[in-house]
Amino acid sequence: MRLRFKRGTFSRKNIALPPPVVLVLLYTVFIIIGALVLWLPISHHGDIGLSDAVFTSASAVTVTGLVLVDTGAAFTGFGQAVIAILIQLGGIGLMTTAVLVLGALGIRVGMPQRLILREEVNQTSISNLMVLVRIILVIALICQTIGAVALAFVFVPQYGWNGIWQAVFHSVSAFNNAGFALHADSLSQWVGNPVVNMVIPLLFIFGGIGFIVLGDIYQKRSWAKLNLHSKLMLSGTLVLIVWGSVAFGLLEWSNPQTLGPLSTTDKLWASWFQGVTPRTAGFNTINTAGMHDSSTILTITLMIVGGGSTSTAGGIKVTTLAVLLLATVAFFRRRTVLHAFGRSIGLNEVMKVMALTTLSMLLVLTGIFLVSISHDGEFLDLAFEVTSAFGTVGLSRGATVDLDNFGRAVIIFTMFIGRVGPLAIGFFLATRSVPRVKYPAGQVHLG
Amino acid sequence: MRLRFKRGTFSRKNIALPPPVVLVLLYTVFIIIGALVLWLPISHHGDIGLSDAVFTSASAVTVTGLVLVDTGAAFTGFGQAVIAILIQLGGIGLMTTAVLVLGALGIRVGMPQRLILREEVNQTSISNLMVLVRIILVIALICQTIGAVALAFVFVPQYGWNGIWQAVFHSVSAFNNAGFALHADSLSQWVGNPVVNMVIPLLFIFGGIGFIVLGDIYQKRSWAKLNLHSKLMLSGTLVLIVWGSVAFGLLEWSNPQTLGPLSTTDKLWASWFQGVTPRTAGFNTINTAGMHDSSTILTITLMIVGGGSTSTAGGIKVTTLAVLLLATVAFFRRRTVLHAFGRSIGLNEVMKVMALTTLSMLLVLTGIFLVSISHDGEFLDLAFEVTSAFGTVGLSRGATVDLDNFGRAVIIFTMFIGRVGPLAIGFFLATRSVPRVKYPAGQVHLG
Ligand SMILES: [K+]
Ligand SMILES: [K+]
Numbered sequence: 001m002r003l004r005f006k007r008g009t010f011s012r013k014n015i016a017l018p019p020p021v022v023l024v025l026l027y028t029v030f031i032i033i034g035a036l037v038l039w040l041p042i043s044h045h046g047d048i049g050l051s052d053a054v055f056t057s058a059s060a061v062t063v064t065g066l067v068l069v070d071t072g073a074a075f076t077g078f079g080q081a082v083i084a085i086l087i088q089l090g091g092i093g094l095m096t097t098a099v100l101v102l103g104a105l106g107i108r109v110g111m112p113q114r115l116i117l118r119e120e121v122n123q124t125s126i127s128n129l130m131v132l133v134r135i136i137l138v139i140a141l142i143c144q145t146i147g148a149v150a151l152a153f154v155f156v157p158q159y160g161w162n163g164i165w166q167a168v169f170h171s172v173s174a175f176n177n178a179g180f181a182l183h184a185d186s187l188s189q190w191v192g193n194p195v196v197n198m199v200i201p202l203l204f205i206f207g208g209i210g211f212i213v214l215g216d217i218y219q220k221r222s223w224a225k226l227n228l229h230s231k232l233m234l235s236g237t238l239v240l241i242v243w244g245s246v247a248f249g250l251l252e253w254s255n256p257q258t259l260g261p262l263s264t265t266d267k268l269w270a271s272w273f274q275g276v277t278p279r280t281a282g283f284n285t286i287n288t289a290g291m292h293d294s295s296t297i298l299t300i301t302l303m304i305v306g307g308g309s310t311s312t313a314g315g316i317k318v319t320t321l322a323v324l325l326l327a328t329v330a331f332f333r334r335r336t337v338l339h340a341f342g343r344s345i346g347l348n349e350v351m352k353v354m355a356l357t358t359l360s361m362l363l364v365l366t367g368i369f370l371v372s373i374s375h376d377g378e379f380l381d382l383a384f385e386v387t388s389a390f391g392t393v394g395l396s397r398g399a400t401v402d403l404d405n406f407g408r409a410v411i412i413f414t415m416f417i418g419r420v421g422p423l424a425i426g427f428f429l430a431t432r433s434v435p436r437v438k439y440p441a442g443q444v445h446l447g
Numbered sequence: 448m449r450l451r452f453k454r455g456t457f458s459r460k461n462i463a464l465p466p467p468v469v470l471v472l473l474y475t476v477f478i479i480i481g482a483l484v485l486w487l488p489i490s491h492h493g494d495i496g497l498s499d500a501v502f503t504s505a506s507a508v509t510v511t512g513l514v515l516v517d518t519g520a521a522f523t524g525f526g527q528a529v530i531a532i533l534i535q536l537g538g539i540g541l542m543t544t545a546v547l548v549l550g551a552l553g554i555r556v557g558m559p560q561r562l563i564l565r566e567e568v569n570q571t572s573i574s575n576l577m578v579l580v581r582i583i584l585v586i587a588l589i590c591q592t593i594g595a596v597a598l599a600f601v602f603v604p605q606y607g608w609n610g611i612w613q614a615v616f617h618s619v620s621a622f623n624n625a626g627f628a629l630h631a632d633s634l635s636q637w638v639g640n641p642v643v644n645m646v647i648p649l650l651f652i653f654g655g656i657g658f659i660v661l662g663d664i665y666q667k668r669s670w671a672k673l674n675l676h677s678k679l680m681l682s683g684t685l686v687l688i689v690w691g692s693v694a695f696g697l698l699e700w701s702n703p704q705t706l707g708p709l710s711t712t713d714k715l716w717a718s719w720f721q722g723v724t725p726r727t728a729g730f731n732t733i734n735t736a737g738m739h740d741s742s743t744i745l746t747i748t749l750m751i752v753g754g755g756s757t758s759t760a761g762g763i764k765v766t767t768l769a770v771l772l773l774a775t776v777a778f779f780r781r782r783t784v785l786h787a788f789g790r791s792i793g794l795n796e797v798m799k800v801m802a803l804t805t806l807s808m809l810l811v812l813t814g815i816f817l818v819s820i821s822h823d824g825e826f827l828d829l830a831f832e833v834t835s836a837f838g839t840v841g842l843s844r845g846a847t848v849d850l851d852n853f854g855r856a857v858i859i860f861t862m863f864i865g866r867v868g869p870l871a872i873g874f875f876l877a878t879r880s881v882p883r884v885k886y887p888a889g890q891v892h893l894g
Contacts, residue, residue, distance in 0.1 A: 125821075294816055294820040325805065327798050328800045328802040332802075347795070348794070350801055352778060354771060354797055356781075369744050372740040373698070379825070379826055
């Protein structure tokens with residue numbers, strides 16, 4: 001990972017827009033263009049209005065996967081390809097595109113990317129951006145190709161030539177944690193298929209763990225040498241997968257609407273799948289609306305957590321949860337500092353975590369609040385859809401389809417924030433200023 | 448506030464139990480004794496089983512106010528008096544009792560109390576405990592007497608001599624934020640009564656703002672001189688009251704089950720009352736179960752926030768919310784420190800806030816999760832009861848009555864933690880150790 005480009009390669013002129021604004025504009029433009037193309041008669045079989053097209057485009061660009069219609073039935077092959085492209089743009093393309101475009105515009109970006117690469121290459125030149133872009137594209141291409149080939153072994157025997165397209169589409173959708181599937185019941189017909197149950201989750205776990213972790217593993221190839229972030233991500237992901245799958249299996253084992261009718265092997269496969277999918281993937285192999293309230297709450301919490309930073313996943317992120325829990329443990333061990341794996345975590349990070357979590361909770365609550373004002377559905381279902389949108393997960397208990405235009409707008413906005421928010425916040429994380437005024441310390445009682 | 452006693456007055460012998468354990472034992476003993484007395488035939492009219500008695504006692508000692516029966520109809524005058532005493536013990540008595548008992552046992556307590564008094568008297572002697580106890584008792588006595596006298600003007604004309612008892616009971620219940628009322632519909636028959644609408648909320652706001660703030664105001668008598676904690680509490684409480692009342696009024700204005708049938712004046716009184724009561728008081732003047740989902744969510748958030756530290760209120764506390772929001776604002780202003788009213792708030796406080804909030808959220812989620820496993824009610828109602836128990840609020844949409852013994856046990860446990868947790872954590876806050884090992888800093892990505 002040596003540097004190839006000098007600083008200034010991309011610094012041609014200065015534009016006054018702050019990077020987060022550019023990101024927001026970029027995403028908005030992608031969604032609008034996507035919506036217009038999906039609205040064209042060539043894209044669908046006649047049932048897609050402008051509002052549906054906007055929703056679908058927003059869902060694809062934000063890699064969420066909430067849908068109003070059956071993607072496979074309502075859209076033509078062309079429309080499906082447009083959706084796949086929007087997913088790529090949203091999942092990995094947009095990050096790299098943003099880096100390139102902003103670089104080309106001469107805006108002093110790269111702060112978050114530099115931050116990202118700091119531990120890997122210990123360099124802060126803007127040229128790292130290009131290295132990052134290349135890493136991202138190469139990893140994405142390799143993973144999606146392998147995934148498509150593996151899935152073809154399932155889809156081609158079943159669907160003939162169309163199976164190839166299905167394999168490509170689902171591979172793209174899975175790696176980008178988009179959750180779009182070409183069947184109305186998502187992947188339910190393969191609930192017990194070992195290939196689908198291994199390839200799809202591997203793709204979305206890979207895509208959702210973050211490029212920092214993948215790069216770190218590639219470089220170090222030894223647990224002991226991995227940096228703190230990678231260790232937290234890997235151990236946190238493992239714990240969440242085990243917890244999610246075991247809890248889901250136990251809660252749903254004899255539910256006649258979900259696991260009940262399945263064979264024991266299929267039950268285990270489905271529990272595994274449903275345990276990993278809520279953390280941003282959004283595919284399902286059982287009927288989401290048939291789950292018990294308890295497993296629905298479990299799924300909601302996993303959806304809020306999400307995946308890893310600098311990945312195709314959403315949510316507050318696994319590391320944020322880890323810091324929250326570490327702070328709690330430190331508190332009860334009467335420590336004034338956090339540490340994990342022999343590294344300390346600055347109180348500065350703790351403040352970031354708190355700000356991010358508070359914001360996220362406020363956002364989710366506001367979303368649920370607004371949807372519940374405008375829509376008189378089952379509360380748990382509304383909460384489920386909003387958290388699914390916030391975490392860009394895409395799982396649905398069916399309420400999204402029933403929403404009016406106001407409710408749809410809330411979901412679109414939530415998906416948008418869920419995807420653009422973390423990227424935009426990246427800029428803030430990297431460019432914080434030290435206070436100029438020093439205030440005397442005050443005391444606040446909290447207990 | 449000079450000191451009267453020397454250190455050592457209460458240091459007779461050493462006992463190995465840590466103070467939080469003593470607190471837990473003390474509360475448990477109070478609940479058990481209360482339950483046994485309430486179970487006696489003299490306490491009730493025949494419909495109270497042991498499980499009901501335990502629940503009622505726990506609800507009273509933890510000053511929650513969730514009930515299984517109509518307190519006024521099911522319990523005799525003796526039983527009601529027992530409940531009033533349990534409320535006093537739980538609300539203010541237990542704090543002072545704990546101080547006294549622990550002091551008498553010679554246990555090195557007083558840390559949280561010393562912490563509490565530090566800014567007021569700038570002294571750390573254990574004798575401050577006695578000063579604190581006296582302040583608490585005097586304030587409580589004065590407020591409750593004034594409250595009872597004022598309420599008597601409403602209750603005596605309506606109920607004759609029994610009105611005096613009603614005035615005393617509701618004054619005790621209000622000041623202690625207990626939420627127990629002697630009528631099945633709480634205070635709904637006085638929905639438009641100005642005296643009830645002013646006296647009851649004044650009592651629970653006074654009781655719920657915290658002795659630190661009351662003492663600070665008493666001492667300084669000037670906004671500019673108040674300490675940071677008081678300023679945050681007062682401004683935060685004001686904002687929450689305005690927000691709660693205005694939002695409630697707007698959301699429920701034409702709901703036929705709540706404000707709809709009322710006159711405009713009564714609507715305004717009810718909005719005011721329902722806006723302030725969720726932050727731990729627990730009385731209601733409209734039908735809680737008739738609220739829209741949106742106002743229910745609003746109420747849930749207010750119940751989680753609660754009142755002030757060192758008060759009869761529960762919840763995560765107004766100051767905790769304030770620090771959460773300040774951290775979020777600081778984050779977006781790219782600051783690395785928090786400040787408010789010209790004082791800085793240490794990152795150490797931020798970690799405490801995060802730990803407390805994380806714990807609280809985990810607790811509430813676990814409670815909802817457990818209740819939803821065992822009970823197939825409307826999800827929002829279950830979430831409402833659990834948050835009501837956690838914040839020791841006592842508002843109910845009716846689900847508590849339907850719970851089986853397991854569900855009741857979860858609610859009792861949640862109320863217990865909601866009340867004892869903050870007290871127990873007070874000890875932790877005051878006795879944190881500085882780390883012995885210094886770890887190298889690691890970096891975690893969160894965005
Ligand atoms: K997704
Ligand atoms: K209460």
